[in-house]
Amino acid sequence: MKDTLLFQTFIFLAAAVVSVPLAKRLGLGAVLGYLLAGMAVGPWGLNLLGSSERVLGFAEFGVVMMLFVIGIEVRPALLWRLRVPVLGMGSLQVVLVAAAVFGVAALAGVAWKSSLGIGLILAMSSTAIVLQSLAERGQLKLSAGQACFSVLLFQDISVIPILAALPLLGNGHAETHGLIAHLPGWQRALATVGAVVGIVAVGRILMRHIFRYVASTRLREVFTELTLLMVVAIALVMEAVGLSAALGTFVGGVVLADSEYRHQLEADIEPFKGLLLGLFFTAVGASIDFGIIAARPGRIFGLVAALIAVKFTVQLAVARGFKMTWAQSLLFGLALAQGGEFCFVLLDMSLKAGVLTSDMTKPLVAVVALSMALTPLLFVLYDRGIQPFLCPETRKQPEREPDKIDERNPVILAGFGRFGHVVGRLLRASGIGCTVLENDPEQIELLARFGMKSYFGDGTRADLLAAAGAADAKIFISTIADSAKSVELVKTLQREFPHLRIFARAMDRQHAYELLQAGVEDVFRETVGSALDLGVSAMRSLGFRGVQALRAARIFKELDEFGVRDLARHEGDEKSYVTRARQHIDNLERVLQADRQRGIQNPLDEGWEIPGNRNKDAGRG
Secondary structure, X not given: OOOOHHHHHHHHHHHHHHHHHHHHHOOOOHHHHHHHXXXXXXXXXXXXXXXXXXXXXXXXXXXXXXXXXXXXXXXXXXXXXXXXHHHHHHHHHHHHHHHHHHHHHHHOOOOHHHHHHHHHHHOOOOHHHHHHHXXXXXXXXXXXXXXXXXXXXXXXXXXXXXXXXXXXXXXXXXXXXXXXXXXXXXXHHHHHHHHHHHHHHHHHHHHHHHHHHHHOOOOHHHHHHHHHHHHHHHHHHHHHOOOOHHHHHHHHHHHHOOOOOHHHHHHHHHHHHHHHHHXXXXXXXXXXXXXXXXXXXXXXXXXXXXXXXXXXXXXXXXXXXXXXXXXXXXXXXXXXXXXXXXHHHHHHHHHHOOOOOHHHHHHHHHHXXXXXXXXXXXXXXXXXXXXXXXXXXXXXOOOOOOOOOOOOOOEEEEOOOOOHHHHHHHHHHOOOOXXXXXXXXXXXXXXXXXXXXXXXXXXXXXXXXXXXXXOOOOEEEEOOOOHHHHHHHHHHHHHHOOOOEEEEEEOOHHHHHHHHHOOOOEEEEOOHHHHHHHHHHHHHHOOOOHHHHHHHHHHXXXXXXXXXXXXXOOOOOHHHHHHHHHHHHHHHHHHHHHHHHHOOOOHHHHOOXXXXXXXXXXXXX
């Protein structure tokens, strides 16, 4: 019974349900709870999971699906916005850590090819643990959190050339498999890169048409089925040419990152994301070989300490070199000081390629797993030890429970800052009931002094939205300034309360694209109205009639809104985007020129001079 899939699934879920709430209550975080659960039920604990091969199968499945979700987020537009930290900080971190580990291994007497392989492998950090831990603590939006995300993104991408390079470091007696097993090392490297490029090219050409066909069925579950089918198919192709399934699914996610159906796929997969990550963390805890640790505890824990110390030192130097504060540099260094899930994949590939021997990979697997298990403790050390004394500027405020909401209104408004309070005041002054949600306690207290009622709580939480009466409301207005949270809120509303009509504030054009791509029809860019008001006043100051200036502003707004909606479909394809944007700019100028020719000519074209006093008076009118 112990070896059956149903029983092992029961053990995984039971262990998580018991250990994770306990770890959270002790302030250790969910990730450490999953790791401890895996240790408890694994082969060296209660031994409830049967063979270690089955445990590793669970772990690989978690990695495969986790990397697919990460791949979906790797959009060209995101990479372009983060090009400096991704290419600059990311490449520098990988090169310096790899060089440092290479030096330490070489000094320890390891052959230079094996030392280089170990350096490249241990330069990787855990995307899953770091991002999950930063998100739990609300540190993902800090400069250190953004830097961690950028570096991890570069690491995920750099796995492709590292996998291609491993056969070149082999000893000529590598254990190979798949269709390219008979090829020499340099040809296998070319085949590796060719397989990745081929999958991306075919995916971009065919997947759009396939998803369009599936969309015509109007069956939501088919999207999930097609996604899983594509993931498994790509993984099989990658394994057929000797690559890892995890790398294949990452590439598959990247292929879908530019698809117009990306947000729908994200919404479908989101419910499984946390479960799969928990499954992965539990499997990592269960896969730690305590037999090797017990045989040589001094050596293993010494290697773990050395790995964390070397990576922390290098990353601290990198962060300081990029002008990060000491507080953020310390957080950055500690967050990325462990090995990562890709290390397991790369260690397996290095063994098959003959870069490392079995005697090398077994202790390294234990070292990587232990370093990952210690990472949540490093975050606890930072939160409770370093941060309160050395980094007061990042000190966390005590958590506050959401307010109890005792009213039901047709409108719910999330965000009562500089933008939201204008909307809320207008609605209330017009006799329209409006329930206001705000997550800034100081803002709530300030508004209460002026008699404006609002409730504390995170508007992106489905349970809080339900408590606010979202099931009975008619309209939801999002004025949240954080673009990522705004899009997350929209997805939650569409999933949990699809009847609501959503009105959303966009901070800028990029934010507007993301909201439109998420399916929001009523998007209002924050600065457009006031910018047009200023433009109208400037035109009147220059001698245009008021009606003509207002008409020009109205035409501009209508055409610009149409342009934003059209360009949202091309965002991410730079060539197509630039071409369409130039067409919209030319069209706007032609329409406004034709409007001027039908009305009063621009007085500047008549050689009219601008009297100083008249300009000032006209500008106030």
